[in-house]
Amino acid sequence: MEQLPRVDPLEDPYLALRAALVVVICTVMSEPLGITMVMLPVAIGMSMVSNQRGGLNARVFAGPIILPVVAVVFSWIAAMTVNEPFLFLLVNGLLAVVGLALMLFRGSRGGMLLTVFPAMMSVSAIYSDYALAGIRDAMVMGGILVGVAATIANILFPPTTRRIHVENPTPLDSESPFAELAIRVVVYFSTLVATFAMGDMTLLIVPIMMIFVCGEPDHGGRVEQVFDRGLGTVVGGVVATGGLAIYYLVPQFPVLVLLLAAITYFLIEGMSWGRNRPQFYQYVCSVALVMILSSITGANSAFEVVFQRIVLTMGIMLAGIALLSLLEAIFIAPKPRRSAPLPA
Secondary structure, eight states: OOOOOOOTTOOTTHHHHHHHHHHHHHHHTTTTTSSSOOOOHHHHHHHHHTTTOBBBBBBHHHHHHHHHHHHHHHHHHHHTTTTTTHHHHHHHHHHHHHHHHIIIIIOOHHHHHHHHHOOOOHHHHHHHHHHHHHHHHHHHHHHHHHHHHHHHHHSSOOOOOOOOOOOOOOOOOSSOOOHHHHHHHHHHHHHHHHHHHHHHGGHHHHHHHHHHHHHHHSSHHHOOOOOOOIIIEEEEHHHHHHHHHHHHHOOOHHHHHHHHHHHHHHHHHHHHHHSSSHHHHHHHHHHHHHHHHOOOOOOOOOOHHHHHHHHHHHHHHHHHHHHHHHHHHSOOOOOOOOOOOOEE
């Protein structure tokens, strides 16, 4: 998939402001709309808006339109197959193959839709019908809310350029593409089945993190994912801890909204000026927002949320990159080195 380019402040000086505004709207409107998992529309909205590059076009608003459809379709599939174990595993396995193939061979973000969202719905369906209905409704209403919020933000603070950004993904370059795909499917699907066996919603992050590792076409991309998401989780945990400390001093809803807006603004601004890759700042922001909202609205303590997220993310990504490297060393023939031309 395409690596997000750095934001050009001359083309889009208001990206951080748009992202912060979307976070504020989603946070404030989630409760009136009956969204129980507030972190979903907040994190998804921030990610979709901060992914914008170039001028406005139809693709900017495609995500919020697709999200409710994807949520309804995959929740229905999960509900219909969860009581038929063989069919349940077969459907998830086929989706994993197609999704990973799209990610590896085409660099398509559509592969994420066929892997991440079915995993979320399937784990929820195993946990309980209530959990499945809750995450489905949160994504349906969240998609509508994100669409409205993104529209308002782009009307008030649009990009200053009319240049349409064209994605330039990097597909897999290998002499054994199907063997590469098979290895990734085995690693990812094994992780997904193990998560099913645990039946614990808190482990939902495990297959999602694994898909980011398996979806990278080369070892260098996997290392970058480990850095961005592994270190980003640690930094996001530190940011979330600081934010929660301030909130618990003044536990008022306006304080929470201002905290989330400030965190979003300064971290997304780093996508323009920061030393690290833009994905790093985006992921730190996502982790911080989710940890803060999960700690405040969930049943788990703040320390448990932060510690568990850091341990699971770092552990699964390091295990994934090590396992993929081992299997590739065993089953994939190394590329022949080009010999240097002999001097005349």
